[in-house]
Amino acid sequence: MEFVCNFPFFSIMVSMFSGVISSVLKGKKARNLGVAVNGIVIVLSAATLAYVMSTGESFVYTMGHYTAPWGNEIRVGVLEALTATFFSFVMLLSVLGGMKHLSRELEDRSLGMYFLFLNLMLGAILALIYTNDIFTAYVFIEINTIAACGLIMVRKTGPVYVAATRYMIMSLMGSGLFLIGVCILYTVTGHLLMPNIQESVKMLMLRGEYHIPLLMVIILITAGLAIKSGLYPFHSWMPAAYGFSLPSSSAILSGLVSKSYIFLLIKIIYRVVGKDTILGSDIIKVLFAFSVFAIILGSVGAIREKDIRYMNAYSSVAQIGYVYMGIGLGSRAGMVAAMFHILVHAATKSLLFISAEGLSQASGHTYRIQELKGAGYRSRLAGIGFTVGAFSLVGIPLFGGFISKISFAVAATEDPRKVVLVFIVIAISTLLNAIYFVRTVIIIYTPAAASEKSRRVKLGAAGCTAITVFAAVNFILGLFSGPFIGAIKQGIAMFQ
Amino acid sequence: MLEHFLENGEVVTSVILFGIGLAALLLHKNLIKKIIGLNIMDTAAYLFLAAQGYIEGRGAPIVTDGVTRMDAYINPIPSGLVLTGIVVSVSVTALMLALTVCLYQKYHSLNMDYIIMKMRKEEE
Numbered sequence: 001m002e003f004v005c006n007f008p009f010f011s012i013m014v015s016m017f018s019g020v021i022s023s024v025l026k027g028k029k030a031r032n033l034g035v036a037v038n039g040i041v042i043v044l045s046a047a048t049l050a051y052v053m054s055t056g057e058s059f060v061y062t063m064g065h066y067t068a069p070w071g072n073e074i075r076v077g078v079l080e081a082l083t084a085t086f087f088s089f090v091m092l093l094s095v096l097g098g099m100k101h102l103s104r105e106l107e108d109r110s111l112g113m114y115f116l117f118l119n120l121m122l123g124a125i126l127a128l129i130y131t132n133d134i135f136t137a138y139v140f141i142e143i144n145t146i147a148a149c150g151l152i153m154v155r156k157t158g159p160v161y162v163a164a165t166r167y168m169i170m171s172l173m174g175s176g177l178f179l180i181g182v183c184i185l186y187t188v189t190g191h192l193l194m195p196n197i198q199e200s201v202k203m204l205m206l207r208g209e210y211h212i213p214l215l216m217v218i219i220l221i222t223a224g225l226a227i228k229s230g231l232y233p234f235h236s237w238m239p240a241a242y243g244f245s246l247p248s249s250s251a252i253l254s255g256l257v258s259k260s261y262i263f264l265l266i267k268i269i270y271r272v273v274g275k276d277t278i279l280g281s282d283i284i285k286v287l288f289a290f291s292v293f294a295i296i297l298g299s300v301g302a303i304r305e306k307d308i309r310y311m312n313a314y315s316s317v318a319q320i321g322y323v324y325m326g327i328g329l330g331s332r333a334g335m336v337a338a339m340f341h342i343l344v345h346a347a348t349k350s351l352l353f354i355s356a357e358g359l360s361q362a363s364g365h366t367y368r369i370q371e372l373k374g375a376g377y378r379s380r381l382a383g384i385g386f387t388v389g390a391f392s393l394v395g396i397p398l399f400g401g402f403i404s405k406i407s408f409a410v411a412a413t414e415d416p417r418k419v420v421l422v423f424i425v426i427a428i429s430t431l432l433n434a435i436y437f438v439r440t441v442i443i444i445y446t447p448a449a450a451s452e453k454s455r456r457v458k459l460g461a462a463g464c465t466a467i468t469v470f471a472a473v474n475f476i477l478g479l480f481s482g483p484f485i486g487a488i489k490q491g492i493a494m495f496q
Numbered sequence: 497m498l499e500h501f502l503e504n505g506e507v508v509t510s511v512i513l514f515g516i517g518l519a520a521l522l523l524h525k526n527l528i529k530k531i532i533g534l535n536i537m538d539t540a541a542y543l544f545l546a547a548q549g550y551i552e553g554r555g556a557p558i559v560t561d562g563v564t565r566m567d568a569y570i571n572p573i574p575s576g577l578v579l580t581g582i583v584v585s586v587s588v589t590a591l592m593l594a595l596t597v598c599l600y601q602k603y604h605s606l607n608m609d610y611i612i613m614k615m616r617k618e619e620e
Contacts, residue, residue, distance in 0.1 A: 135577055138581075139580060139584060142588060146588065149591060149595075153595065158602040158603065158615055158618065159615050159619070161595060161602060162611060162612060162615050164595055165527070165595050165596075165599060165608070168592055169522075169530060172521065172534055172588060173518065173521055173522060176521075176534070176541070179538070179541045180540075180544065183545050183577075186574070187544075187545075187548040192573070
């Protein structure tokens with residue numbers, strides 16, 4: 001085995017251990033360690049991606065050299081490596097983007113704790129992406145939940161505690177359902193490793209045994225992960241959790257944490273239950289129906305919001321709906337579109353949360369959209385960043401969001417029963433997105449009173465870099481989407 | 497039908513307990529009761545696993561008296577899963593309790609509805 005095959009395991013371990021170490025470090029040291037480890041993880045994941053792309057095959061890494069069915073495994077294909085690289089990259093940029101805010105708002109001690117949660121979360125997200133064992137996935141789901149809760153409650157105010165509690169309650173319900181689903185699946189199939197389970201499930205389906213338990217398993221696992229990723233109607237915790245946390249936390253929670261659960265769901269659909277079994281059950285139609293509601297009602301919620309952070313949070317509800325719509329189409333093309341949208345939304349929503357923070361700083365720390373008048377002039381880069389993010393999610397050509405909307409539309413044409421509905425939903429949602437995003441962009445570029453104009457605010461080097469790179473990523477996803485979509489297709493083909 | 501239920505008594509019990517726990521976690525207003533619900537829910541899953549992993553007439557999967565025959569012991573994996581799960585649920589419970597303490601210190605109540613109402617009032 002090549003040395004590079006160790007890299008996924010190393011990256012998980014490095015982030016977990018550095019998390020433990022940062023809890024005893026203070027302020028800047030913890031920050032430097034966290035950023036450095038994140039950088040290392042990006043390099044390791046990129047090397048893994050290059051390796052799997054060059055061999056064109058996925059590989060399985062056995063922990064402690066115990067082979068299946070006893071040992072624990074990591075499996076790496078193109079899709080896993082691409083997602084890991086992209087997610088760790090987005091995480092680094094989100095941290096850099098919110099750095100100024102972090103250092104201002106948290107004392108030395110809390111900063112250490114913040115990076116403890118951050119690194120723990122990075123490790124958990126990587127583990128969820130790579131793992132080949134379904135019970136390991138459950139354990140890391142819980143670690144991810146705990147770390148996410150830590151990121152929310154680090155601010156220590158009343159509303160933040162309320163938001164964290166509500167997040168935990170919903171999240172724990174989701175993981176409870178996932179756990180009982182996994183337990184039933186284990187008792188029915190007798191395995192925990194994904195390929196072995198899939199084999200057993202295929203056999204059981206052929207023989208026509210355990211039909212109802214398997215259906216229950218699919219429902220429980222899908223419902224659990226849907227609740228955790230905040231699919232409508234389980235989104236009630238989202239606005240408060242994203243709205244009250246620090247900008248880096250909101251960016252990471254909305255861009256990465258909820259997506260890691262969706263990634264796990266996609267993996268389970270292909271590698272555990274098997275695509276044909278899922279298609280045979282009606283759960284995919286239910287997901288599709290919920291996603292349609294999520295897209296429309298999320299956007300309506302965003303229009304009604306007067307707080308820019310809440311608006312972004314409700315927009316996440318709609319975007320999660322898009323991802324589930326791709327899954328709900330039930331076709332390969334739909335899944336590719338969903339995966340691409342995961343990448344686009346991770347880059348875009350993080351950009352929006354961080355730029356919104358810049359705009360609010362330039363307007364005397366208010367988050368009310370009406371009071372952000374002229375903020376685009378006072379903090380130019382934040383204004384440009386917000387505009388790029390907004391245009392991307394509205395689906396204007398040149399930006400990443402346009403490509404994902406096109407992909408959803410093209411994927412829908414394969415299914416004559418859903419095509420009309422998908423087209424109508426995309427059209428309505430584009431219109432609704434345009435209403436709230438363009439409205440906000442117009443407000444931030446409406447010249448304010450002369451006295452306001454002098455209050456220029458600097459974002460700091462880290463913030464500027466983050467916004468510039470995020471905006472560039474949006475353009476790259478929009479202009480050169482070919483390689484990304486190619487890699488996703490290759491990755492999904494490797495799943496089967 | 498009834499025979500079926502009686503035969504799988506543990507499974508039926510654990511599913512009922514899971515439902516009770518889930519309902520308590522979701523519907524109770526009191527935070528401590530919510531946490532109790534969470535624990536009932538998790539414990540139900542462990543009962544399910546432990547019951548399914550048990551084979552009548554076999555011992556715990558620890559080699560005793562030098563007996564190494566496979567059919568003398570039960571499958572150790574479900575027990576291992578239960579142990580892992582217990583660790584997870586303990587840490588989650590600890591976190592929830594810590595959050596509850598924080599909330600109580602801020603709002604002097606354990607009633608989630610009251611806390612949310614008070615928070616909204618303070619915001620205005």
